[in-house]
Amino acid sequence: MGITSRDVARLAGVSQPTVSRALRGDPRVSEETVRKVRMAAEALNYVPSEAGRSLSTRISHRIGVLVTDLANPFYPHLVGPLHDELEQRGYRMMLFTERSEAAASAERLVDRSIDGLVLATSTLDSALPAELGRRELPFVYLNREGTTPADAVAVDNRLGGEQVARQLVEDGHRHIGGIFGPDNTSTGRDRELGFRQALADAGIALRPAHVRHGPFEFETGRDALPELLAADPAPTAVFCGNDVVAIGVLDAARRLGVDVPSQLTVVGFDDIPMASWASFELSTVRHDLRGMARTAAGLLVERVSGAYQGEPRRVVLSPRFVGRRTHGAPSGN
Amino acid sequence: MGITSRDVARLAGVSQPTVSRALRGDPRVSEETVRKVRMAAEALNYVPSEAGRSLSTRISHRIGVLVTDLANPFYPHLVGPLHDELEQRGYRMMLFTERSEAAASAERLVDRSIDGLVLATSTLDSALPAELGRRELPFVYLNREGTTPADAVAVDNRLGGEQVARQLVEDGHRHIGGIFGPDNTSTGRDRELGFRQALADAGIALRPAHVRHGPFEFETGRDALPELLAADPAPTAVFCGNDVVAIGVLDAARRLGVDVPSQLTVVGFDDIPMASWASFELSTVRHDLRGMARTAAGLLVERVSGAYQGEPRRVVLSPRFVGRRTHGAPSGN
DNA sequence: CCTCCTCTTTCATACGTATGCACACTAGCT
């Protein structure tokens, strides 16, 4: 039932290769022939087989995107812009989630069904990037970086952490807590590093009882806050690994009857759209999420198309503290 | 640089077809040969080319998923389970968003690069389903249904709307509003239909000033509420097209200083995880979102694999009102 | 009238895997 270029050729009275060339705009085909072929293709509703094409050209025009968890409200803000940018550049998007072991999932990525891969949730200890390098599948780190050298687009997370620390110190906080992301993510690690460093410069240390680590999820913040508030003294401010965690904290605070910001300052990271909802008005660290995703798509496409063949490039976006209504001076006592 | 089955064959000292058969578990290949081939494949890090395979078998083992807008917090809850179920059944997921005209985007869907398609945001007036039928690309409606007959999985939206209406009436509301979804979606239309019908049965009519329509987005609820509250009399309860809209309403209420539920009852639809956050505690209509997605994936896979070839099947899930903390009796005045 | 050149088209083949069919070889039976 599939219409092939042969069928079109027969109807147009030309050879199959001529059909291929005519439809692809090869200048060697006469206008007259192009017109005949176009009409025949139209009449038959011909759509070139992508499988045949990619077998012949060794280009699939597909890019994979790998994330751990779609349900996390953060990732759609990366995946959406990625999709749009890829489509604009003539690539389709395949979505993979990385539940199983990295090694096992490498197989399905290197069967030449994708030209390249966007790693959006790579961990520092993942074996996947090295494996991809070995298999020569081009990839780009997005948001999180890995240890294997490759194109990367990320935020200056240390700087972001520093900005938050300085703000909290300036607001007068001395008992400060942190609910950081996983140690094995560059985002989690660097935000914490910058935050701790700037606090240390101000002569403030984080007590272990005021620190938690966990995945960048709502539940992490929601479950960690009660524990932090049980410490004596309790922290008057909490810096969260990202907005989703911070919203979990706000949720817990509401449940506990803790008023924000009069009793507790909460700061997030990323400035996802939800952060500016009236329900949250979250003070956070803004960066260009959409631009980051599109830039990553651009770097990868340049790489897989051969337009760029040099050393890995690293694009670092600048973050900026955005004060909304979840931060303020600690209550005096 | 790509390792092919020929390379493996050479190393194993067999023919290329034997490699193919051995690795695919053809029982006609002797154990001895299978072992040799396996070792050779292992040694060369051989991964079968997906392009070659799909050209030969005419099966891509890829399923497309079409949604309008990923940033909407609703869709990840469909796309996530879809991905998992598809992967479990041996299919990869390609993600498409439908921004451009349906006709234009049909082309890219029928190039035989996917075996089937999940329509998650189909509108009643879309030309795409008919076009897909004409091109013989199997598809399934998920959540929203269309007019062209096809496999479908959906909720009994009328019933859900009725349940909400009965609850509001029972709670004593007489001035009731609705912020419904688009008329050209089955979900929007049926929820409104059931809601209106049950209200009419109770002798209550919806005033036009209490009714809005809009896309299933946060902004729809956020922007519509002030308008509804400006009516005289103002509604004491608002039924929203889905949870995302309802959360927009809650957000606006908070911004306006309107207390929920003492001054305003708000009810959503879907029971997405966010609905149960302490920040919202949204009363809503629950259905099995995850199960719905997985069922759709199952129907489609059975269809594209040829396991099922009969008439279109329609699976309808039952919804159930879930009372949380955004509904109650109207304030007496 | 022949040659050479340009322009357009066809020929032949590659891409990598899967599969119907033929073939070779072994074993079992009479």
Added chain:
DNA sequence: AGCTAGTGTGCATACGTATGAAAGAGGAGG
């Protein structure tokens, strides 16, 4: 020993498109 049945492998080819090389047509120039 000869025939049949059964088993395992190779041969030939299909899948649909793209592309380098060759061929054909037509015109210009000598």
